[in-house]
Amino acid sequence: MDKNTVIREAILNGLYSQDYPGHNLLTPQLVTNQAASTIWQTIQDELQHCRHFTWAVAFITTDMLVPLKALLADLAEQGVCGTLLTGDYLGFNTPQTFAELMKIPNLTVRIVGQPGFHAKGYLFDHGDYQTAVIGSANFTCAALLQNTEWALRVSSRTDASLTRQLSGQLTALSQASQPLTAQWLAAYRAAWQPLPAAKQSAPAPVAPIAANQMQRAALASLRQLLASGAHRGLVVSATGTGKTYLGAFAVKDFQPRRFLYVVHREQIAKKTLASFRRVIGGPASDYGLLTGNRHDWGAKYLFATVQTLSQPGTLAKFAATAFDYILIDEAHRATAPSYQGLFDHFQPQFWLGMTATPERMDKQDVYALFDYHLAYEVRLKEALDAGMLAPFHYVGVQDYEQDGEVVTETTGLRYLVSDQRVRYILDQMDYYGYCGSQARGLIFCSRQEEARELAAKFSAAGHPAIALTNEDSPRRRQRAVQRLEAGNIEYIVTVDLFNEGVDIPALNQIIMLRNTQSAVVFTQQLGRGLRKFPGKGYVTVLDFIGNYQNNFLIPLALNQDTSRQADRARQEVQLPATIGVSTITFRRVAAERILQSLAAVKLDSLRELRTAYQDLHRRLGRPPLLFDFYRYGEVSPLVFAENSRLANYGEFLARMGEPVRLTTHERAVLSFLTKELVNGKRPHELVLLKLLLTAQEHQCSQEELVAALRKRGAYVSPAVLQSVDDILSLRFFAVKAGKQTRRDQYGGTPLVVHSGLVDYRLAPALAAALAAHPQFSELVNDAVDTGLALSENYDASQQFTIYQQYDRKDVCRLLNWPLDVSAPMYGYRVGEQECPIFITYRKEDDQRRNAIYNNQLENGRSLRWYTRSPRHLSSPEVQRLLATDEHGRPRVKLHLFVKRSDAVGKQFYYLGPATIQPGSVKEEQLGAKQKAAVGMELQLAQPLSVRMRRLLFEED
Known part of the structure; x- marks a missing residue:
């Protein structure tokens, strides 16, 4: 389909009828600030794909300029520039806002002279079409990340009426504007008055304090x-x-x-x-x-x-x-x-x-x-989400580089304090700015000599600074903090001295000029500037990233990521993230350096797990359990559960030198719980086990189980209750896995016995083991409690949760199938009522069998998908896929699971149900051997979020 047809069909889908094919990028859409996406993410996405942009925005705040500057700095290297039309309406835009705008070289700023200028529109030129985002959102953190705002994203050809209207309006505004210059800003600063605070008719009564x-x-x-x-x-x-x-x-x-x-x-x-x-x-x-x-x-x-x-x-x-x-x-x-x-x-x-x-x-x-x-x-993320701390805007920038030399752990002092590096650091600090009229910053560096030399050179350059090290007395430290708070100096340069127990509420800049050795220390240093303070709207955090071996810790610490999934860490580096109204952005070169660090480390290695275990052991004073890792650990309990080198957590404890002694049967039960249930992707089995573990005589009725499930908001049906039986009796696993079935690997005997249609009870062998062996009982209860806690990440009212990850085995279980048929499933399996489809979007090896299936994302919402070969339109399998009932509805529900490549592992993201588009089904000859397969367009019921589309389907 040519581009003009695609645009036309997308517009008709959004404004006329959903019967026309939609397009994730081009269909008119309402953009809001929701959990899955924000207006800022939409604007970022448009910026990264446009050739030029023109914005007409009345109100701008400096907090939103920090992530914008980082994004525009990378776009400048690609030749992308833009124009911003703004004004002085109501004096909302502060003189500092205009001063910060003037620092952006690839942004032309013009001041609209029309009285009452209150526009909020963002126009992006993509060459043969344009996209506008128009609505209620000004360029402020609250509007783009948090507030209830509405904006309409509409794309049209450059010769369309809407485009001409927009261009005409922008031209008229531009003609009524003047360039932002130093002279204009000086006059504005002289006349500007802060917005008056809201008046209260009477003193507000002191509200009673209630626990949050x-x-x-x-x-x-x-x-x-x-x-x-x-x-x-x-x-x-x-x-x-x-x-x-x-x-x-x-x-x-x-x-x-x-x-x-x-x-x-x-x-x-x-x-x-x-x-x-x-x-x-x-x-x-x-x-x-x-x-x-x-x-x-x-x-x-x-x-x-x-x-x-x-x-x-x-x-x-x-x-x-x-x-x-x-x-x-x-x-x-x-x-x-x-x-x-x-x-x-x-x-x-x-x-x-x-x-x-x-x-x-x-x-x-x-x-x-x-x-x-x-x-x-x-935790820091929880406190930020709750609005308890001042928001921060983090930018990971590349450290200074000259003649191919970049800062590493072994870089000499002479290079670290060179005039060129100091000038580079000061330029970056000036470009990204800070909240308020004066910088009050804390700078962390690597060495005491470096701290003293940097403080001297900063002071000589007009930025008064003091170096503090552990050699300085508490009195000198306190005096330095007082001078910083009073505005007598701008910066304190230190070496790990202010990680703990220091409170400087006035801080508005955190500068990191050192290797990140510990996620804990990184978070402590970041937190030094996050206490709320009158007049402080946010903290600018600049992290100068060199070629450090531990760079991979940065995204883990920032995002409080305990998953230890390299793929997720890569996402957090490549896709700008937000925590409440805080933003996290990595410049392109800085991101590349972190990705290099990630490629050189195995995040879930036993060595990494041992370090995490020893750290938590020290904090708790005892061997930590899985639930302890859920509550306090730097590593998620899922990392232990999904580690192919560990059968269960008891085995890991034994490797750590703990006296764990389990029977063969006990090890098998723990392995089953660890590998099948701890992930929490369905709570049903865990709820039943919890009832039985805590009930008198380890038994309960089906009515009690149903009531407990409904209390958690979990869906209940005869099929899912039968599936729970199949799982806990191990019948589901009676399929070959090498020389024996997985049922045999899990001990071969049921965990739960379901007698008739009424009572559940723990199997006698399991009940006896729990009574006889307290250590085994503790590990079993720990696994169940951890699984129930992790299940809170999923929507228990549905089989699958949109944008969560599942492997083929998970899908077989959650579809309530009687047997685990994941091993021979490959790309899909057509069941009686449901068909899961697994797509690996990028094929790593053209010689591999599945590489001939070119599953292209046609329009941001539909994928071209192919059956296995050889298949024809007349094949029974294809006929079942295409069958409809008397109302024309599909008889088989399609569930679409996608992963970016095989390199990310076995987990696929669930993108939701999909339907086959009428007229798209076609028998085709694929590959060098011209094998027959049937291709069709699968359209998602829910359009992809901006983040998910970029994660799965876009080039790096």
Whole structure:
């Protein structure tokens, strides 16, 4: 089909009737900010495929300019440029916004002089056609990423009426505009006034403090810890995530007779006292301070500095049991001798430690102080999604390169502090900018000499900076922070000194000039600038990426990715990502360097798993279980479940030197649970097992199972209940897998016995093993609990969840087929009612059998697909595919699964149900041997999201 016909059919599909073939790129569509896609992603996609662009946008904010600058910097190398028509309507656009726009060399900015200019339109020229995105969204982070906004994306030929109307409007606006110049900006800055704050008729009443969702989860975890008889617990919560209020809620929940709060600074103690009183209430006389200046000895809620409290004369005034609840804030400091004296003296019912940075650089074990009871951990991504932190805009840029030399782990100091590299760094920092009128930045580098030299050269270039290392006294460090906050200097240059326990809310830039050795440390350094602060709308994060071996850790840390899937890590590098209204963008060369690092490492190797295991073991003080990895680990439990070198997690524990002794039957049961159910892709079997494991005499009725499934929102049908029987009886696996069936590999005996139509019970052998062997029982319960937790990632009301990954075996099970026929399935299997189709879009080897099937994505929504050969239109298999009922509806439902290439493994993305397009079915001769096959167009019921189309079908 020629391009003109494709455009015409797509327009008719969107504006006239769905009977015409649609096109993912060209069909008119409503663009919104949803979970699967945002307006910004649509604009990015258009930018990366256009030849030129013209935007008419009234309101612009500097936060959205950071990712735009990164994208336009790469497009400039391809000769792509654009024009932006904007204005000064209502004074919304700040002088800084215009100053930042002037830094973009391939963007021409013109100021529209018409009063009331309030347009919001984005036009992209693709050569023979144009695409416009027009609606309610200004170029702001909130509008393009989060708000409820509507925009219509419409494509048309360049000679179409709509295109001519748009061109006419843009021409008229351009004629009524003037170039953005330094002179215009100076005049605007002199006259500009900030928008007035909204007026309130009366002071707003102080709202009662209520726990947010994450605080409620932490409180539930603390209750569970107390109920277990524990006397110590640690909460890890990123700076700025409501740690103080969480502590107050925890104390209110406990209702202590007397409470003691300990911190290292009087200012923090005073602020915390006010916060606790707001949550707990009661008379002011209940609350007191114990500091160098104040001694409220008898207060019910006492807030003390460690310097005062730890003095021998002060401690002597308190009995060991004077307080029944003690909270140590900034608990990463609690390994110091002054805190150790408190632990030796007091005997409360419960010690609660709270910190943002438990992983100390001095290797002191904070977890051990709190009996390895990690009660709760608020992860960075969760806090950002909840709006608890200031958003950040991360840009991965390539480090300085000269004559082919790029920074590596062994690069000499002379190169790192050369005038040329310093100038390059300063230029990049200026280009991407910061929020506010002055830079307040923290720079992490590799070496102490480098820090001192960079600070000197930054200062000489007009950017006052101070170097701080571990050789500097605490007083000098504190003075440097005060000078930064006051605006006397712009930058502090340091070497891993500010990873932990430092709070500089005013920071608006984080600069990384060092190798990423640890995802944890990377996250800690990133988090230094994310506390909210008046006037700080966002933080600019610049990461200068050299040829480092550990570059692969960067996307894992940024995206909190625990999957250890190289393919997913590649996605996160190649496709710009968002977390709430934070953005993550890698420049092209920087991305290439990370991809090189990824290619050289096996993310799920036993060596990597051992490192992750040892780290979590140290944090928990015991061998971690799969569920621990789900809650706290840097590696997902799926990595263990899907590792072909491990039969089950018990085997992994044995390899780690743990005393795991299981019988042959127990190992087989654990292998079944690990390989078949832990992935959580269907909760039904797991729900039944959980009922049986916890029920008296290990039995339950079918009514109880159905009720439990419906409580989880899971679909229930006779077919799925029969499938659950087939899985847990192992009948599903009675197919050859080498010399024996997979049923034999899993022990050959059922896990669950279903008698008649009513009762389920654990098989006698399994029940006996659980009773006799506590270690086996723990591992079984752990696998079931982990699978149930992971099942939350899937829509249990459907067989398959759109855009989730499945392998052929998963599909056979979720289609409720009685046997696992995945081994001989290859590309598809036509069942009685459903047919899964598996497409590998890129064929790695032209000589391979499936390479002759050229499954092309014709229009962003339809794929040209071929049956296996030899097949003819008259073949029974083809006839079943094409059969319809008396209403013309297909008798067989098609499910489409696609992966990019064989290199990504066995998992396919589910793209949803598909239908065969009428008139597209044709018998064709394929390959050098001209074998007969039947080709047809498969149209997806749901158009692909921008991200999924780019992930699966576009060239790198």
